[in-house]
Amino acid sequence: QKEVEQNSGPLSVPEGAIASLNCTYSDRGSQSFFWYRQYSGKSPELIMSIYSNGDKEDGRFTAQLNKASQYVSLLIRDSQPSDSATYLCAVIYSGGGADGLTFGKGTHLIIQP
Amino acid sequence: EPEVTQTPSHQVTQMGQEVILRCVPISNHLYFYWYRQILGQKVEFLVSFYNNEISEKSEIFDDQFSVERPDGSNFTLKIRSTKLEDSAMYFCASEDRGGTDTQYFGPGTRLTVL
Numbered sequence: 001q002k003e004v005e006q007n008s009g010p011l012s013v014p015e016g017a018i019a020s021l022n023c024t025y026s027d028r029g030s031q032s033f034f035w036y037r038q039y040s041g042k043s044p045e046l047i048m049s050i051y052s053n054g055d056k057e058d059g060r061f062t063a064q065l066n067k068a069s070q071y072v073s074l075l076i077r078d079s080q081p082s083d084s085a086t087y088l089c090a091v092i093y094s095g096g097g098a099d100g101l102t103f104g105k106g107t108h109l110i111i112q113p
Numbered sequence: 114e115p116e117v118t119q120t121p122s123h124q125v126t127q128m129g130q131e132v133i134l135r136c137v138p139i140s141n142h143l144y145f146y147w148y149r150q151i152l153g154q155k156v157e158f159l160v161s162f163y164n165n166e167i168s169e170k171s172e173i174f175d176d177q178f179s180v181e182r183p184d185g186s187n188f189t190l191k192i193r194s195t196k197l198e199d200s201a202m203y204f205c206a207s208e209d210r211g212g213t214d215t216q217y218f219g220p221g222t223r224l225t226v227l
Contacts, residue, residue, distance in 0.1 A: 032214040043204050043218040044156060088156065092214045098144045098168035100158030101216060 002027045004091050006104035014112050019076040021107050023089030026070070032092040033065055035074045037085045038106065044088055048074065079111045115139040117219035119205050125225045126195055134190045134222045136205030144208040145188045146216060147180065149173070149201040156204070162188065195226045 003026040013019040021035075032051055036044035050056045050063040050072065062075040072091075076083055086106040092099045118137045126132050138145050147159040161168040162180055177193045188207075192199055202223050206216040 034215070036218075043202075043221045046215065046217065049213065049215055090156075098161040098163040098208075099214065100146065100161055100169055100171065101148075101156075102158065103156040105155045 002030075002091070002093060002102045004089055004102050004104035006087075006089050006107050008105055009108040010110050011107055012110045012112055013079050015079060015081060017079055019079045019083065019109055019111070021074040021076075021087050021089075021109065023072045023074075023104055024070055025072070025089075025091045025102075027091070027093055028067075028070060030067075030070075030091045030093050033063070033072045034090040034092075034101065035061075035063060035072075036088040036090060036103075038088055039085050044090075044103075047087075076109075081111045081113050084109060084111045117205055117207055117217055119203075119219040119222050121222060122220065123223045123225070125227065128197060128226055129194050132192050132195055132224065134192075134203050134205075134224070136188045136190075136219055137186050138188055138205065138207030139209070139217060140186070141209060142207035142217075143210045144168075144216075145180075145182070146206040146208070147190045148204045148206065148218075150204065150221075151198075151201045159190070192224075195224075197226050200224055200226045 035047045048063040050065045060077045064073045088106045089104040090101040145162045150156045160170045160174045179191045202221045204221045205219040208216045
């Protein structure tokens with residue numbers, strides 16, 4: 001059974017601070033890792049993908065992957081009120097196309113102005 | 114920027130009725146997916162579709178569900194005899210052939226079964 005675990009929150013962070021979101025996954029064979037953002041009543045929106053150990057930066061976002069610890073994280077620098085949303089961690093086991101994403105329940109992030 | 118589109122945005126149906134949810138994937142994408150999200154719960158994979166056939170399906174995707182690509186642009190999910198527990202948001206997603214496993218989601222159809 002492939003599981004993706006996230007702290008549901010809410011995680012409250014002051015505006016301008018760094019928000020740190022964490023995710024663990026159960027299947028050691030997982031190949032591809034994603035962070036999606038979901039506003040209430042809306043669909044998941046892709047923020048970042050990461051495939052190899054280490055850090056990957058894109059603007060204010062940094063994804064970190066540690067396959068040995070089966071751990072993925074997302075850092076959001078200079079947090080803005082518009083970053084308030086639920087952040088979904090998603091994992092693909094085998095990769096290469098046509099594989100379903102396994103999602104965590106999401107972490108609800110609140111950026112306080 | 115190309116987007117996945119879905120119709121209708123909201124569908125209300127009576128228990129036992131058949132519904133068809135429609136999706137238009139991004140035009141040059143080759144892999145297509147359906148997911149559902151029951152209110153307050155996580156997004157769950159239903160089925161993937163490639164080269165005009167089902168590639169992978171979850172335990173949720175039982176005999177009441179079917180998918181079809183009736184033409185070069187549409188991708189549909191049919192629920193044959195709806196149950197109350199089928200009430201959820203249904204998301205379509207598509208992926209290109211670039212091998213990045215990156216799936217882009219449509220806006221969703223909210224299905225309400227009464």
